[in-house]
Amino acid sequence: MKALTFTLLAALLTSAGAYTVQKGDTLYSLARAHNLKVEDLRRLNNLTSDNLVIGQQLRFSASEPLAPASPASSAPSGFTLTPPPAGSAAAPTTAAPVPVPERPVSLPDKANSVIVKPGSHFAIGGVNVELPSVLSMGDAFVVRLMGEQAQNVVVRFPSELGEDVRQPNEALTPYGAAGVYLVPGRVVLGKTTPVIVELTLGSEVVRGIIPLRPRPGGPVVHLRLAPQVAEKLTDPGKAAEDALVNKAYLSRGLPRWTKPFTAPLSSQPIPGSFGQSRTYTPGSPVVYHYGADYLAKSGTPIHAINDGTVVIAGNYPTRGNFVMLDHGGGVTSLYFHQSRLLVKVGQQVKRGDVIGLVGSTGIAEGAHLHLEVRVRGEATQPAEWFNRLWP
Numbered sequence: 001m002k003a004l005t006f007t008l009l010a011a012l013l014t015s016a017g018a019y020t021v022q023k024g025d026t027l028y029s030l031a032r033a034h035n036l037k038v039e040d041l042r043r044l045n046n047l048t049s050d051n052l053v054i055g056q057q058l059r060f061s062a063s064e065p066l067a068p069a070s071p072a073s074s075a076p077s078g079f080t081l082t083p084p085p086a087g088s089a090a091a092p093t094t095a096a097p098v099p100v101p102e103r104p105v106s107l108p109d110k111a112n113s114v115i116v117k118p119g120s121h122f123a124i125g126g127v128n129v130e131l132p133s134v135l136s137m138g139d140a141f142v143v144r145l146m147g148e149q150a151q152n153v154v155v156r157f158p159s160e161l162g163e164d165v166r167q168p169n170e171a172l173t174p175y176g177a178a179g180v181y182l183v184p185g186r187v188v189l190g191k192t193t194p195v196i197v198e199l200t201l202g203s204e205v206v207r208g209i210i211p212l213r214p215r216p217g218g219p220v221v222h223l224r225l226a227p228q229v230a231e232k233l234t235d236p237g238k239a240a241e242d243a244l245v246n247k248a249y250l251s252r253g254l255p256r257w258t259k260p261f262t263a264p265l266s267s268q269p270i271p272g273s274f275g276q277s278r279t280y281t282p283g284s285p286v287v288y289h290y291g292a293d294y295l296a297k298s299g300t301p302i303h304a305i306n307d308g309t310v311v312i313a314g315n316y317p318t319r320g321n322f323v324m325l326d327h328g329g330g331v332t333s334l335y336f337h338q339s340r341l342l343v344k345v346g347q348q349v350k351r352g353d354v355i356g357l358v359g360s361t362g363i364a365e366g367a368h369l370h371l372e373v374r375v376r377g378e379a380t381q382p383a384e385w386f387n388r389l390w391p
């Protein structure tokens with residue numbers, strides 16, 4: 001499959017001088033495939049949007065001719081909002097979503113740096129460090145630090161550099177008490193290369209490498225949104241809505257929860273809904289679905305998945321009536337498409353509190369809850385959080 005992808009890429013490149021965007025391509029996957037950063041690809045092609053359109057021409061170096069103006073994309077900016085409608089409207093195809101070739105990790109040599117084996121425990125300045133032994137895209141995880149100096153360790157994820165991710169390689173200080181400190185991490189959807197964790201304590205620097213297990217991607221699901229729903233994708237209020245949410249993702253601070261996370265509804269989410277590759281209208285770009293969708297009757301109470309502060313509660317064009325809770329620690333949860341909101345901005349909620357009722361506002365065809373759990377703004381698999389204090 002991978003070999004076929006490469007062959008296809010090469011053929012497309014040599015025949016036209018520029019690359020023609022295929023079904024499943026994302027700016028991120030193409031940047032990875034060509035050892036470029038997403039921003040390089042944007043600059044080389046004068047892109048004003050991260051959304052690609054099938055058939056669009058791209059170049060990967062300044063010497064390749066730039067194709068005529070790319071079709072302007074008016075598609076959703078990645079977060080996506082509806083379950084496949086019941087019946088035959090959602091037509092899965094066999095196209096593979098987002099092929100991303102592996103790239104070997106090469107790090108510049110750095111004094112005092114140690115590359116540790118995956119899954120091993122190691123120490124820095126007397127602080128014991130535990131990392132997960134393997135991860136998949138969409139995972140949330142924690143770096144666990146134990147020892148007197150644990151709270152003085154600075155943690156970064158340098159593998160995020162070059163990823164299409166918010167605040168890559170941010171310097172993070174651990175949260176905790178009693179000699180056990182944690183830093184949450186996220187594996188962005190689309191990632192296939194190892195996660196690199198860098199720990200700094202005084203002059204000592206240690207790096208850990210966590211391999212990535214491929215996550216079996218389902219087929220691309222092609223939704224055909226009704227015109228009156230699809231037009232919300234280009235609502236003039238969408239940019240302000242996204243800006244509000246993006247600003248709220250920047251919140252950090254200490255975790256405000258003390259008990260395990262819990263599900264928002266008693267029903268189970270639609271299997272495979274988190275991380276699904278989708279299109280919304282015929283020919284629109286393939287995008288990831290960043291939440292888990294729960295089918296439920298309109299009016300079903302929605303419960304806060306943990307303690308937090310209400311940072312957004314209002315009606316917006318694409319997410320509909322939605323609530324965003326800031327749980328501290330860079331962790332937020334979002335509840336879309338509600339029929340009624342029962343909390344206000346600034347309110348403190350407790351785990352299990354009813355924050356609103358299920359509905360079908362925003363980009364939704366039928367009543368459901370779209371739940372997102374994000375780490376520093378990047379979507380993680382919600383189910384991984386339930387019944388645990390940390391993923």
Ligand SMILES: [Zn+2]
Pocket residue numbers: 080081082083289291292293369370371
């Ligand atoms: Zn959804």
